[in-house]
Amino acid sequence: xxxxxxxxxxxxxxxRQANPAVIAAYPITPQTxxxxxxxxxxxxxxxxxQYIPVESEHSAMAACIGASATGVRTxxxxxxxxxxxxxxxxxxxxxxxxxxxxxxxxxxxGPGWNVWAEHTDALAQRDTGWLQVFVATVQEAYDxxxxxxxxxEHNDVLLPVMVNLxxxxxxxxxxxxxxxxxxxxxxxxxxxxxxxxxxxxxxxPLTGPEEFYKFRWEIERSMRDARSVIAGTEKAFAETxxxxxxxxDEYRCEDADVLVIALGTFxxxxxxxxxxxxxxxxxxxxxxxxxFRPFPDLDVKGRDIVVIDRDYSFGFGGVLADSLRAxxxxxxxxxxxxxGGQEVTYDDxxxxxxxxxxxTETWFGVHDDV
Amino acid sequence: xxxxxxxxxxxxxxxxVTAARLLAHAAFLDGKHAxxxxxxxxxxxxxxxxxxxRIDDKPIRVYSQIRHxxxxxxxxxxxxxxxxxLQGLKPDGVVFLNSSEKSDAGxxxxxxxxxxxxxxxxxxxxxxxxILNTPVLGALARMGVVSFASVKAAIAVTFSDKRNVRxxxxxxxxxxx
Numbered sequence: 001x002x003x004x005x006x007x008x009x010x011x012x013x014x015x016r017q018a019n020p021a022v023i024a025a026y027p028i029t030p031q032t033x034x035x036x037x038x039x040x041x042x043x044x045x046x047x048x049x050q051y052i053p054v055e056s057e058h059s060a061m062a063a064c065i066g067a068s069a070t071g072v073r074t075x076x077x078x079x080x081x082x083x084x085x086x087x088x089x090x091x092x093x094x095x096x097x098x099x100x101x102x103x104x105x106x107x108x109x110g111p112g113w114n115v116w117a118e119h120t121d122a123l124a125q126r127d128t129g130w131l132q133v134f135v136a137t138v139q140e141a142y143d144x145x146x147x148x149x150x151x152x153e154h155n156d157v158l159l160p161v162m163v164n165l166x167x168x169x170x171x172x173x174x175x176x177x178x179x180x181x182x183x184x185x186x187x188x189x190x191x192x193x194x195x196x197x198x199x200x201x202x203x204x205p206l207t208g209p210e211e212f213y214k215f216r217w218e219i220e221r222s223m224r225d226a227r228s229v230i231a232g233t234e235k236a237f238a239e240t241x242x243x244x245x246x247x248x249d250e251y252r253c254e255d256a257d258v259l260v261i262a263l264g265t266f267x268x269x270x271x272x273x274x275x276x277x278x279x280x281x282x283x284x285x286x287x288x289x290x291x292f293r294p295f296p297d298l299d300v301k302g303r304d305i306v307v308i309d310r311d312y313s314f315g316f317g318g319v320l321a322d323s324l325r326a327x328x329x330x331x332x333x334x335x336x337x338x339x340g341g342q343e344v345t346y347d348d349x350x351x352x353x354x355x356x357x358x359x360t361e362t363w364f365g366v367h368d369d370v
Numbered sequence: 371x372x373x374x375x376x377x378x379x380x381x382x383x384x385x386x387v388t389a390a391r392l393l394a395h396a397a398f399l400d401g402k403h404a405x406x407x408x409x410x411x412x413x414x415x416x417x418x419x420x421x422x423x424r425i426d427d428k429p430i431r432v433y434s435q436i437r438h439x440x441x442x443x444x445x446x447x448x449x450x451x452x453x454x455x456l457q458g459l460k461p462d463g464v465v466f467l468n469s470s471e472k473s474d475a476g477x478x479x480x481x482x483x484x485x486x487x488x489x490x491x492x493x494x495x496x497x498x499x500x501i502l503n504t505p506v507l508g509a510l511a512r513m514g515v516v517s518f519a520s521v522k523a524a525i526a527v528t529f530s531d532k533r534n535v536r537x538x539x540x541x542x543x544x545x546x547x
Contacts, residue, residue, distance in 0.1 A: 003398075004391075004394060004404070030410075116410075166433075168408075172407075173405060173407050173433065174390075174395070174405065174406040175403075176404070269431060269432055269433050269434060271431045272431050272432055343434060344434060345432075346432060
């Protein structure tokens with residue numbers, strides 16, 4: 001059914017249809033509309049989930065972990081400081097192989113106090129063993145949230161998934177939304193190691209050096225296997241509902257000499273910059289990674305790369321730029337832009353491309369040359 | 371059709387964000403692609419706020435603020451003392467003011483309706499503030515931005531209080547082209 005919705009409402013509707021048994025959440029701007037909408041569904045009976053209003057995000061994730069361990073579908077949503085407060089529990093979710101699905105509405109981390117979009121909150125959770133995906137439209141937020149449950153709960157994955165959407169610039173933007181009749185697209189969750197009172201076992205004992213590393217390798221093996229599960233799920237989604245997604249979203253990349261690489265809404269806005277620059281004779285494309293963990297295979301060989309990081313790792317560089325440098329031995333033009341909701345337009349993105357200097361890092365609005 | 375861009379000026383609590391969403395919803399019902407992007411500042415009642423609506427035949431890929439609107443909507447003209455509402459308005463851009471006077475905004479074609487009076491006459495008041503976001507949709511429909519049928523439908527699915535549709539009808543009737 002076609003209608004209109006904000007990014008937050010789209011996520012909430014996907015969660016309603018995925019029908020988790022347990023939702024535990026704590027409100028935080030700009031995510032609040034998600035859990036508020038879900039609480040409304042539970043209150044009016046359109047969603048039969050057990051909704052646990054907790055006293056903190058740490059408890060929200062702990063409650064999802066406890067519920068997920070019994071073998072049932074779980075969901076939570078957060079942003080920024082709430083996500084950081086969960087940090088310890090994020091490792092518990094992935095380490096215990098629990099397919100919790102979470103929406104994270106990307107927001108800068110204070111101080112100074114700031115509620116606007118930035119990706120540092122999510123990227124600071126890079127090494128927690130969560131799959132991470134970044135979306136760029138209201139429709140994609142809805143579709144990806146549905147797919148996240150199927151991917152997380154797949155027997156070859158059994159890892160938690162974080163669906164990221166830009167605070168305000170997507171969470172509060174209203175666009176058209178085509179909702180689906182879900183049918184059996186997300187199979188019932190089957191957790192092989194679920195807690196079962198009829199079959200008591202020990203969980204979480206001290207794990208010595210002779211065993212621990214095996215669990216860590218199992219996580220990495222599943223991360224690697226997740227690529228084919230993601231591909232299979234996106235293919236099934238396209239066949240069932242007609243909308244195609246991939247590890248990346250590519251726009252006019254086939255013959256491109258220059259690639260703009262950015263996560264989230266900047267990656268979508270970059271498409272408009274691409275159209276402008278193509279008219280100027282610059283063969284450029286927009287390559288938007290949807291998935292950040294596992295990291296996608298990008299066709300960047302022999303091309304000029306302009307990376308826009310809406311994040312920063314102090315003392316090193318933009319997280320996306322560093323990932324590309326490390327993985328592909330490339331020297332991108334690294335742009336740091338959009339921190340704390342800094343306004344960046346398609347004209348600005350076009351100018352990043354025109355003034356690109358491989359091997360340099362430029363802070364938009366700070367350095368004079370952009 | 372090239373993209374049509376609307377910037378709505380209001381004060382926090384006057385419903386500018388909802389007006390933007392209703393306009394995008396009506397455009398969607400007209401079969402267009404539409405996107406409503408509110409700009410959230412330090413939100414507090416009474417502070418000047420802006421909201422943006424883009425309408426196009428093609429999917430909208432822009433999330434940044436509108437620099438060069440085709441239409442500027444001012445729900446509270448006292449803002450014009452503090453904010454240059456005409457900033458970046460296209461040379462052939464038009465202006466809508468919520469005003470009881472036949473004012474005009476420089477060289478730009480300016481339309482006015484007293485939305486506040488319409489809201490007050492229907493008793494559409496929340497927490498002491500007249501509701502402007504539903505009557506303004508009637509005015510915008512009269513200006514041809516969206517169809518009036520879609521405006522009524524968008525309001526009806528958003529608000530159960532039928533006075534909202536009546537307010538839009540009143541503004542639609544009152545606006546003089």
